[in-house]
Amino acid sequence: MPSLKIENIHTDHIGSFSFEIKAGECVCLSGPSGVGKSLLLRALADLDPHQGQMMIDAQSSETMPASVWRKRVGLLPAQSAWWADKVADHFISANNIAYKQLGFSLEVENWSVDRLSSGEKQRLAILRLLSNQPEILLLDEPTANLDPESISKVEDLVKDYQQQHQAAVLWVSHDAKQVDRIADKHWQMSDAKNIQELPVCS
Amino acid sequence: MQLIELSAFDLAVAACLVVLLSLLSLKLQLGVSKQLLVAAVRTTVQLMLIGLILKTLFENVNLIYMGIIATVMILLAGREVMARQTHRYKGGWGFAMGTVSMFVSTFVVTLLALTLVIKTDPWYTPQYAIPLLGMMLGNTMTGIALGLERLTQAAREQKHNIEAQLMLSRTAAESISAIRRQAMRYGMIPIINAMAAAGIVSLPGMMTGQILAGSPPLEAVKYQILIMFLISAGTGFGTVSAVMLGSRRLFDKRDRLRLDRLVE
Numbered sequence: 001m002p003s004l005k006i007e008n009i010h011t012d013h014i015g016s017f018s019f020e021i022k023a024g025e026c027v028c029l030s031g032p033s034g035v036g037k038s039l040l041l042r043a044l045a046d047l048d049p050h051q052g053q054m055m056i057d058a059q060s061s062e063t064m065p066a067s068v069w070r071k072r073v074g075l076l077p078a079q080s081a082w083w084a085d086k087v088a089d090h091f092i093s094a095n096n097i098a099y100k101q102l103g104f105s106l107e108v109e110n111w112s113v114d115r116l117s118s119g120e121k122q123r124l125a126i127l128r129l130l131s132n133q134p135e136i137l138l139l140d141e142p143t144a145n146l147d148p149e150s151i152s153k154v155e156d157l158v159k160d161y162q163q164q165h166q167a168a169v170l171w172v173s174h175d176a177k178q179v180d181r182i183a184d185k186h187w188q189m190s191d192a193k194n195i196q197e198l199p200v201c202s
Numbered sequence: 203m204q205l206i207e208l209s210a211f212d213l214a215v216a217a218c219l220v221v222l223l224s225l226l227s228l229k230l231q232l233g234v235s236k237q238l239l240v241a242a243v244r245t246t247v248q249l250m251l252i253g254l255i256l257k258t259l260f261e262n263v264n265l266i267y268m269g270i271i272a273t274v275m276i277l278l279a280g281r282e283v284m285a286r287q288t289h290r291y292k293g294g295w296g297f298a299m300g301t302v303s304m305f306v307s308t309f310v311v312t313l314l315a316l317t318l319v320i321k322t323d324p325w326y327t328p329q330y331a332i333p334l335l336g337m338m339l340g341n342t343m344t345g346i347a348l349g350l351e352r353l354t355q356a357a358r359e360q361k362h363n364i365e366a367q368l369m370l371s372r373t374a375a376e377s378i379s380a381i382r383r384q385a386m387r388y389g390m391i392p393i394i395n396a397m398a399a400a401g402i403v404s405l406p407g408m409m410t411g412q413i414l415a416g417s418p419p420l421e422a423v424k425y426q427i428l429i430m431f432l433i434s435a436g437t438g439f440g441t442v443s444a445v446m447l448g449s450r451r452l453f454d455k456r457d458r459l460r461l462d463r464l465v466e
Contacts (some may be wrong), residue, residue, distance in 0.1 A: 045369060046456055066457035071371035071384045083364035083380070132371055 002135035004055050004073065004168050006044070008050035014039050014192045016052060021168040026181045029172045031189030037172050038078060040189070041138045044170070045075035052106055056135060074134030077140050080125035082113040085092055099129045099156050103150070126154060130161055137162070137169045143178065155161075157183055170196070212458045217242070259328040262368030268326045272309075272335055277345045279304055283444075286347040289354045289449060289464040299447040300346050307440035308338040311432050317429065337429060338407065338436045341393060346444040353448050354464055357431035364459050374423045374453035382449045389441030393434045400430060 010016035013035040019095075021027050021144055024087035046061055046069050048155035061069045063146040067140045084090060091097065099108055102123045116124065126142055137158070143151040159182065162169050173179055178188055178202070186198040228235040235271045265308040280301030290296040312335050316325045325331075357364065360381060369375035387402055400406055413419055454460050 008335075013412075047365060047368065047458055049454070049456075049458065067368075067371045067372075067373045075369045077369065079362065080361035083360070083363035083367060090370075092372065130371065158275070192330055 001166055002072070002168060004044070004136045004170075005055040005058075006052075007053040008063055009040075009043055009050055009057075011039065011043050011048055011050045015050075015067055016165070016193075017195060018052075019104065019187075019195070021170055023168055024162060024166040024170060024183050026162060026182055027185045027187055028170040028183035029170060029178065029187050029189060029195075030174055033174075035189050036188055036192045040132070040139055040169070041077075041172065043077055044138055045070055045073055062125055072134055073136040073138065074129045075138040076125060076129050076142055077142055078098070080121050082116075082121065085112055085114075087111045087113060087116070087124060090124075091131050092128075092130050093133070095131050095133055095139045098100065099127065102127060102153055106149075119150060122146060123150060130157075133165065135165065135167055137167055137171075137174060139169065139176065141172050141199050144174075151168075151178070158182075174181065209343040212417060226229070237348070245279060256328065259332065263327060264325065264327050265324075268328060268331060268403060271328075271332065275339055276301060276305055276308070277341045283343055283347045283350070287351055287354065289466070291354075291448070292463055292465055293337040295451055296350065299349070299444055299451065300343075303346055303440045303444035303447065304342050306443060307436045308342050309440075310334065311436040311439070312338055315428070315432050315454055334432070338433060341433045342391060342436045342440040345389040348392070348395075349385045349441040350448050351446045352388040353381065353385035353445055354382065354452075357449075357452055357466060358461060358464070359457070361459065361461060367385055368457060368459065374459075375449075377459075378449045378452065385445045385449075386412065389445065390434075390438050393437045396431050400426070 003020060003022045003025075003041075004062070005020045007018050008016045009018070028041075029037055039048065042047050042048045044054065046054070046066055054073075056072055082090060082149075086109070090113075091109075099106055101112050104120075104124070104127075108124070122142070122145065126139075139158070142158070143154050146154065155178070156162075158169065158171075161167060171182065173182075183200050186200045189195050220238065224235040224238045227233075227238065242435060244461040249457055255271070259271065280297050283300035283304070284290050291299070312331070315326070315334060316327075316331060317323055319329055322330045357378070364381075368374070396404075396406075402436045406426050406429075408429060409422045412422040413423065451463060
């Protein structure tokens with residue numbers, strides 16, 4: 001079972017933090033904007049230089065190539081980036097992609113990225129990440145700016161994935177109601193150095 | 203065919219033209235009249251000096267002297283590559299990568315030309331070695347500077363695209379490959395254009411000089427073709443090598459994009 005274990009992670013801007021997210025568990029992270037939540041997620045995906053240990057199932061990130069670590073620890077940034085012309089070119093692995101579940105037809109693969117709305121980009125970015133079959137999900141406000149219907153579709157999709165793969169999920173959210181809906185645990189990042197656990201009312 | 207020697211008076215006539223131009227730009231308030239005169243004086247002094255150095259070198263054919271002058275030339279070219287970058291690499295890396303790439307490509311190509319093509323005796327005969335090396339360095343320098351500039355600019359502009367690919371488990375090399383190809387192409391375009399236009403749009407400077415100095419046109423043309431080929435090989439290999447090294451340096455050993463390694 002893939003759990004994410006963090007020991008004394010710190011960068012020039014945040015930390016140090018130690019915590020564990022267990023397999024099949026969804027942890028919601030909230031906190032004032034600019035406090036360093038995104039920086040924490042970047043450090044966990046090994047995108048920023050940092051000190052400390054990160055482990056999946058007692059396997060340290062240092063023991064595997066960075067690309068393997070990032071395949072296992074999938075980060076969804078707040079802003080998705082699209083580097084090629086067609087949607088399909090952005091899917092690195094083509095494992096049963098749940099286009100339908102997020103309201104797309106299969107034809108979306110042939111669409112040009114230019115014609116996507118920001119909401120479509122956001123939903124496709126989630127599908128793109130899940131197609132990599134990560135064991136740990138780091139989601140940076142995945143439903144910000146989506147309409148209510150899309151929000152619940154995304155929540156369902158992530159929940160399904162989490163249960164099916166026993167994935168550990170770290171979900172950054174500012175929406176208290178959303179936290180109530182999805183979180184097994186609720187963490188509050190009050191400043192760059194502190195994370196407290198809050199009660200969840202489920 | 204014989205060499206028509208230029209007297210000081212001949213050069214003075216040409217200098218008058220520059221002075222005239224300077225007066226005209228003063229009248230038109232272009233603000234370049236002083237710069238123009240300073241540049242004209244610099245060109246005179248610098249070329250006279252290099253003429254003296256070449257004269258001494260030609261009279262004393264010596265491998266050590268050649269080695270010294272070649273080293274100085276390549277270091278100056280390396281400095282120039284770095285000076286031309288908008289966002290150069292911190293801590294001398296730009297200088298090192300530019301210099302190493304130039305050293306590898308220009309020295310190999312020049313050596314090849316001297317020993318296998320022109321077959322001078324000894325191979326380091328300054329009359330051939332210095333002009334060849336100078337021309338190679340001048341062009342390779344431009345290619346490397348353009349390639350590195352394109353690479354670092356594009357990496358900065360497309361930071362999010364590169365990192366999005368990293369997040370989706372692509373390696374550093376895969377994530378930068380499109381930008382890297384573009385940068386290599388960018389560095390090679392000037393020399394490809396120069397070859398394509400040679401003789402139609404422009405008469406290359408070296409060939410023109412040779413013809414003015416009295417060489418038969420067909421001999422001058424053959425040398426020019428040789429030079430073009432050598433320059434494109436040197437520029438191409440040098441650019442490829444510099445962009446490879448440069449793109450590697452943009453990432454650390456954990457495949458993180460490290461734009462903090464560039465000067466803001």
